[in-house]
Amino acid sequence: MSRGRRIRLVLGYDGSGFHGFARQEGLRTVQGVLEDELRRMLGVDILVEGSGRTDRGVHARAQVVHFDLPYGPPADRMVHVLRRRLPADLLPRDAGEVDEGFHARFSVVRKTYRYTLDLAPLPSLYWYRFSWHHPEPLDLAAMQEAARHLLGEHDFTSFCAAEARQRDKVRRIDRVEFRQDGSRLHIEFEGNGFLQYMVRILVGTLVKVGRGQERPDRIPLILEARDRRLAGETAPPHGLCLWNVEYPPEYGGKVIDLADDL
Structure with a gap:
């Protein structure tokens, strides 16, 4: 499948209800909730990469993730679409399309x-x-x-x-x-x-x-x-x-x- 477009998404979240950022089997995590919702939207598995792993109970005002979309809504609609679908304690704040050289974690200054x-x-x-x-x-x-x-x-x-x-x-x-x-x-x-x-x-x-x-x-x-x-x-x-x-x-x-x- 073609990689398509790379999307950079800025998230805020109340960490109280999450077992950290990284996906863990059987536990509610930020990465897990976001990947599951993207799968429901698009019908394919989407790998989300984060700028780092916050621990259980830690919050974020500006966590950054990126993922590659083979198709789907344009970047300028991504925040609106996800806000309607994600739970209240996980807030998409900003989204944009970036080139393939961008990596949410490895490009951090x-x-x-x-x-x-x-x-x-x-x-x-x-x-x-x-x-x-x-x-x-x-x-x-x-x-x-x-x-x-x-x-x-x-x-x-x-x-x-x-x-x-x-x-x-x-x-x-x-x-x-x-x-x-x-x-x-x-x-x-x-x-x-x-x-x-x-x-x-x-x-x-x-x-x-x-x-x-x-x-x-x-x-x-x-x-x-x-x-x-x-x-x-x-x-x-x-x-x-x-x-x-x-x-x-x-x-x-x-x-x-x-x-x-x-």
Whole structure:
């Protein structure tokens, strides 16, 4: 069968009801739901490739996928068609046709993840599925000092799952930014790639610093040790969101540039 057209689709989803992005037999996943719906639409199997695999319970504002269509609706109609067919917790946001050189994963230049902490005394009825409730006070200045040590290229073995599949643990972080919105504290990490649980462990470590249980100047030592036991806890998945994905200029740069909408 002819490959046809390559479609790039930007998705948002509430990860609460998904067992992660990647298809798993017998479990509800983002890839599985999308592939099943494309099969019902077109009558043929369509392989969906994602920019990365979010874990169970992790959300996305701008996950990017691509797939090849032998036929079907034009790209500018794809969002409208899929919005009518997909469940409410899986939202197609943008679609376009790209050349065969584009790959949702391998063409990525950098990604942005956002982690949200809710620092209010009581958890929010509206944010409890999208934030880690942490009512104890945190030393924000100490957390910012610790975060500066994470910038640049490092081996992040200490800050990833012990069972992480990637052999090369070297990644580059270009930006760590703290944004306060009322009782919520958003921490954004932008870099060229992230290991399994990496952002959640970084957040757990920064929170440990904020509690006064770890010194900011120990971050370089933890990095050098390459020992997961020295870093902080793994923060809960529901506070994490894949916020944006960036591609080379010929593919449009950052895929979404909207005001905060979560």
